């Protein structure tokens with residue numbers, strides 16, 4: 001049983017929330033933060049399986065500063081708007097929080113926090129596997145574990161109070177559920193086996209890519225990111241717990257996330273940050289241009305040198321830096337960009353990497369930045385609108401939340417969003433995995449195909465899929 005180390009005067013604040021709901025005849029959020037014993041985030045996630053499967057979320061940032069685990073939906077926020085999906089979610093979130101009653105300590109990533117994401121391109125027709133997801137989908141967890149860099153653990157309990165609620169019953173139910181979640185309910189997980197792993201039309205994909213390269217050579221556009229899909233079939237339903245465990249062991253230098261929606265789970269380990277906002281500080285990272293890791297130190301260094309000096313990859317990268325910098329300049333008082341890219345090395349691949357920092361203008365929320373930056377040319381292309389049309393026409397699939405913003409936001413408009421690449425969707429007895437690559441005029445279908453194979457590796461390994 002995980003102990004609650006410091007209990008705030010929750011009941012008085014809770015009764016205030018209930019009476020506010022009675023007076024205003026509106027829903028009022030009660031949010032309580034308590035310090036708890038050290039708990040392993042994955043153990044907390046697994047403990048939520050029995051009561052809250054289909055309503056869990058996981059977020060671990062790549063610097064190890066913050067881990068969030070959500071269990072149960074106190075409230076969900078969905079949007080089926082298209083280009084306005086970002087603003088719609090922001091508006092719903094702000095309105096919902098207007099009368100919120102908060103109690104307990106206030107630390108980054110505690111209290112009312114919504115975890116979720118947006119679709120890549122809302123014009124794409126929903127394929128069967130994505131039907132549970134809206135164009136914007138966020139969960140405010142009933143119980144959320146927050147672990148900070150020092151290892152402090154906080155539990156936020158959220159209850160939405162309505163005018164019809166009886167305070168005593170609701171309070172007791174919350175305490176009961178919380179105790180159940182915190183008591184050690186570890187049970188051994190039975191894993192399923194892979195039946196087969198199938199690449200979806202790889203030859204057609206290469207042909208499409210070659211036709212896009214021809215258009216790029218003619219100067220119709222500068223860059224288009226083309227993605228493809230691998231299907232893994234299991235002999236039963238694959239649990240997100242087992243996938244997260246593997247991702248956490250193998251990909252600790254990436255953002256690790258999961259978002260359960262009913263019987264689906266969007267899950268991944270992405271190295272790419274779209275934007276982080278902490279008060280006025282903004283950080284975005286440009287990540288594009290890739291090469292394999294070497295088998296020896298020397299070979300790895302040789303590949304790094306090749307990447308840092310390769311015209312094609314530098315061009316692929318530069319377009320992302322340009323777009324992110326220009327857009328941040330509109331929303332920030334100050335923007336700083338290094339003059340040349342550095343390297344980001346992760347387990348299977350190395351990338352060109354440029355961090356861009358800014359000081360936000362007043363009144364901005366992290367969602368305003370997401371709205372402005374998505375899709376960057378690391379997943380869309382240049383110019384954006386043309387590239388999005390080409391993606392829609394050539395890929396013949398729905399990306400869903402793949403390559404789109406996924407992350408969290410708090411009541412103050414702070415938060416962090418990653419770009420959900422190196423990811424997949426668990427649904428029914430299947431995993432749909434996605435990977436893409438930046439296509440420019442000097443691209444070659446075979447080497448871009450090989451690049452996607454490397455990018456599929458982390459998720460393939462995590463679900464247990466194999467390729468010949």
Ligand SMILES: C=C(O[C@H]1C=CC=C(C(=O)O)[C@@H]1O)C(=O)O
Nearest residue numbers: 288289290378421435436437438
């Ligand atoms: C689109 C993906 O990667 C992007 C991010 C980093 C490097 C990329 C590249 O070199 O092509 C891609 O732009 C993916 O992993 O699915």
Ligand SMILES: [Mg+2]
Nearest residue numbers: 289290437438
């Ligand atoms: Mg590339």
